[in-house]
Amino acid sequence: MHSVNFPLPGEQEAPIDYFSRWHANVAPTGLYGINIPSRYGGLGLGHWDRFEAIADMSRRDTSAGAILQSVTLGTGMFLSASEQLREMWLPKLATGEEIATICITEPKSGARIGSLETTLSPALDEGYVLTGSKQFIANAHVGTVHGVIAKRASSDRSALRHTGVIVPSRSAGVETGAVDDLDGLKHFNVGGIRFNNVRVPAEHVLLGNKGLQLAHRSITLFGKLNLAAVAYGALLRSWDETQNYLSSDTGRAKQLEQIGAIRGLIGEVQRCISESRALCFSAAHSIDCGEPEEDLILAAKASTVNHAISGILACISIMGARGGSAAAGHVTRLSDVIQTMAPAGTESVNLAQLSKFALGKYKEVGIYGS
Known part of the structure; x- marks a missing residue:
């Protein structure tokens, strides 16, 4: 690219x-x-x-x-x-005429899809009515069309399943909440969205009752590697800044590259970069081939975020006191990377999923369009 x-x-x-x-x-x-x-x-x-x-x-x-x-x-x-x-x-x-969001997480349930409270109910005349609140939604205030995961009530209200629906932000009853003040990724819009008895035509319902699969598919095939890419890019920038310092007059005068401890830290940064790139490439390649290896995708998200944190900390150590300066930007990027930990699954969540994979109990979602 x-x-x-x-x-x-x-x-x-x-x-x-x-x-x-x-x-x-x-x-x-x-x-x-x-x-x-x-x-x-x-x-x-x-x-x-x-x-x-x-x-x-x-x-x-x-x-x-x-x-x-x-x-x-x-x-x-x-x-x-x-x-x-x-x-x-x-x-x-x-x-870019339209800007999409994916609305899964909620104030009480977080990303636990089985505990979502947003509900899609049959309307009295035709279509459906969507009611509920979503939180920590990327592009909440700038998105023009929302892909929403909700519980779906049957016509007799006796059973609840999950589905996905398309809701234009201009629809009556769609309201945005507060902008989340993130301690990191300061210029990235995240916030809440409320759906107050929003009318949804039947043709805007996605995949029938397969909302759990739809959410899993979106998070797994897109979200995990997306966030890994953000963390990986931040690590590369910190290494760029560190290399600039090492090649500066001050860095050369100190002969930092000749110090054993510094060389070990440089090797640690390169290990973080190399392992992240290899794992993410393998995961992305499996999706591109139409056969997603979801264990690689889970591992890529967890490992790359951890590697970015470890690598940036190593860059700070290489630069010493200068590593914590605003000019170096390492501390800001560290805060940015921390914001990529929770979305699309924390490390503990991804490890729990990997344990299911190891035990043969993991349910694969497959490629979109299948």
């Missing part, structure tokens, strides 16, 4: 304001549709291409990379929609 020019955020710039400037520069490049097939106006590229694009942008600014991962994540649910809905929405998502 070629580098894309985009504006860097102002120090005190609000996330929503920054998104507007970023969007005006990035949307025309087609990156929003990097994984959208060309027949719908997308670039038709693979999951590894998406990883590299997000990592490259994160290497220059972590919040910008987080925005790119969020808008490309949003297309994941729409790729599993009916052909009619794909034709309706994907061309607009590819150009």
